[in-house]
Amino acid sequence: MIDITARVQSVWRRNWDAFLRTYRVNFIPPFIEPVLYLLALGFGLGTYIEAVDGIPYPVFIAPALVSISVMYSAFFECTYSSFVRMYYQKTFDAIIATPVGIDEVIAGEMLWGATRGMIYAALMLPVLLLFNVVAMPSSLLLIPFAFLAGLLFAGIAMCFTAITPSIDALNYPSFLFITPMFLFSGTFFPLDLLPEPIQYFALAALPLTHVVGFNRAITLATFSPVNLLNLAWIAAATVIFFVLAIRLMRRRLVV
């Protein structure tokens, strides 16, 4: 069984405190990133594309930008950063010598990864509003949803961290999993332009597909039954990876 008490917040707080200490570096990317993408892709490339399914191109990619940012921040937090804390800084070892257990350490790390995704989404939202590419008030939902999506990517990331032999080996999931997702999840062009088998593959195996799908419904304020499917897929996968990550980490660290 998984043993998590309120003590998990002390792990989360540790990362929050460290994050605030370097807030200048941490708060800048979420402002810069969407501006760059919107200018280059939305308004640069977008002048040739005009509209996708009747939607202006910048409006089409806006939810994808949020989704990608949430994915990157949560995934990289729980791969490279968590690995550094676990392996080089021995922070996990220090914490499990206190009444906080290993399950809580790993859960706290994942909740923190999710929080980071949420912070990024919250910081991007004003920029997107400024460019007038997202609908209000529905787009406020981007923020809580970023926590759920962030938790999913954090869980997947933590599974890789638990089995990686070294920090360099973490480059494999980054290139072989995250980068293809960045391109083939209905981010910069609609999924149905792809051959049908790839479409099914994307829906079955690429979490970002569902996240982009749901975020697009939020920013366009057009919800359909498909979005329930997105949500169910995300919720189920989040639970599975959350539990799996804890089990794999126990196997690695409790010796």
Add this chain to the structure above:
Amino acid sequence: MKRFGDLIAVDRIAFRVREGEVFGFLGPNGAGKTTTMKMIQCISPKSGGTLEVFGMDVDTRQREIKSRLGVVPQENNLDPDFSAYRNLLVYARYFGIPRREAERRADELLAFMQLDEKRDVLIDKLSGGMKRRLIIARALVNEPELLILDEPTIGLDPQARHLIWEKLRSLRAEGNTLVLTTHYLDEAERLCDRLVIMDHGKILVEGTPADLIREHAGSDVVEVERTQKAVSRLEELGVNYDLAGDVIQVFTDRPNDVARDLLEACRHEAAVTVRPATLEDVFLRLTGRSLRE
């Protein structure tokens, strides 16, 4: 008992630590000291046998045990993202100590360990000795009933070691129970009320430093340069001796007689020294002189 695959790191050892005493674990590299400490700390599950801390089973009541323990690990694991002071506060939070109380204790402990000046300094900017002192301060943040120190003075200069010894003695004087491991035999001799010497996962001997020296080394050691004459004289006398490199050691309760004999045998050509036996002599006799990998 503790197994790592085929390796038996700790092999059916038995010991009991009394309240208020300083209990030491000595042994060469790889003897199983750290593994034993980790089992006591409930962070490494034992492979067999029974182990109780405060009368509680380590497998089932980990949180209760851990909340009453203070831990100084062999490997430094202070949090490099924070200053010395913040390290104590963050650590106190893992124990659920309220903020105000944590601040009070952090100030007190920094003063106790003579680290006030380094309060706002990041960990990377501290010297090895300061880190070690801070880690001891951190171990005290939950006011533990039992303090476990895995090589508390590893790699420190004499000043830093003396300061730490002084602090550990004052903790003992306040009635704390301390369990420590060390490679420094003078440290064990000064600090420990009782100790065990471990090797290859087993306990070889247990006792007070004085008893161990008396039983396993005698009161004094006579040392003489290793020459044929000295060896044959000792053989003649039927005295037991040990070879330590190019020195012959004789453990004896009659040092003056032996020294006189040896001086005569060597015709005063080789230096003969007499010194009291130490724990180091016991240690080397019991665990041998070969290097451990």
